[in-house]
Amino acid sequence: MLQLYPLVKLQEIKGRYLTYSHIDGILKNLGTKFQLKKIGESAQGMPVHSLTLGTGKIKILAWSQMHGNESTTTKAVLDVLNAFYTQGDNPVLKQILEHCSISVIPMLNPDGASAYTRVNANNVDLNRDAKDLKENESKLLRALFDDFKPDFCFNLHDQRTIFSAGNTAYPASISFLTPAMDAERNITPSRIKSMQIIAAMAEELNENLNEQIGRYDDSFNINCTGDSFQSRGVPTILFEAGHLQMDYEREKIREYVAAAILCGLWAISSGSYQKMDFQRYFDIPQNQKLFYDVILRDVLFKSELVDVAIQFKEVLSNDKIEFIPVIEKISPKLAFYAHREINCDNSAIRLNDNDNQELSENVIVNKIFINDEIFTIN
Secondary structure, eight states, rough: OTHHHHOOOOOTTSSHHHHHHHHHHHHHHHHHTEEEEEEEEOSSEEEEEEEEEESSSEEEEEEEEESTTHHHHHHHHHHHHHHHHTTTHHHHHHHHHEEEEEEEESOOHHHHHHHHHOOTTTSGGGGGGGTOSSSSSHHHHHHEEEEEEESSSEEEOOTTEEEEEESSSBBBEEEEEEOOOOOTTTOHHHHHHHHHHHHHHHHTTTTTTTOOOOOOOOOOTTTTTHHHHTTTOOOOOEEEEEOOTTTTTOOOOHHHHHHHHHHHHHHHHGGGGGGSSSSGGGOOOOOOEEEEEEEEEEEEETEEEEEEEEEEEEEEETTTTEEEEEEEEEEEOOOOOHHHHEEEEEEEEEEOOOTTTOOOTTTOEEEEEETTTTEEOO
């Protein structure tokens, strides 16, 4: 996929803010070759579609953007679909479609996507609604699951910039999980298959994402969709698009997520995952929350040296996402990493253009002044 990617990346979608209106034309175009079906509507009456392609016996169900503010995997899965649409003679893609039937919901939560929120229009986290099925969107996914009867599931998400790949200074640029199917987190046949596929994807990506692949904690929660489907004996894989070296628009990690999806499809269609030692899944370091977006080191504040941690708050403004830098923590020698560090060299700092604004937590700071030097934060 990495070799194909320049040919298949959909240039008309980019950035973090991705709504149904952005993908409507793409879905209709893909629907001229693949089976496009409106499977229902969101809480606010927005259409929810599935796309089905392939003629094989192995059934794979994938869904993206069940959290409206997690758009990277939607971009990636549409790029993968575009690869099948435009590069159909490619032998890898051809074999996948000969051996697999794939059904994809590119955007499960269009209301949340429009509002750029995790939850749907009824303020419900769809990924905590798998048991009660209170929401339209949750019911649509479950109905497709019951009707399609998948052999494998891909659950596609974004994760925050706070995660590290284990107890290291490397960000978790992409993370995986095979959800538990019971409270004891037993290693069952369906989980073993998921672990083998994840191990295959990690091996493929490791050359480009060295040390930056993470693994989520597998604590069981039957309210979560992945856990629910896994508990029904269907191997389910959680994909989490993360942060990659100042890639806040997530255009570069989009490429690696697309590669991971295609690698997973190939591993399933070819059966090559069966040769993987499932224990290699546990070699992937478990995610830790060890990152801030920015850390100001060695700031002179009230006669002592402190570190100042800044986290970006994502705000929808004029159909774009703005990254608002907010001071989250002030403390001596913060034992955390940052995607960007600024050494203040034991100097006092001034915030923005205001001489009187005191350094404190929960304050927005767009730039800082260190002596006569200005540093822009976002």
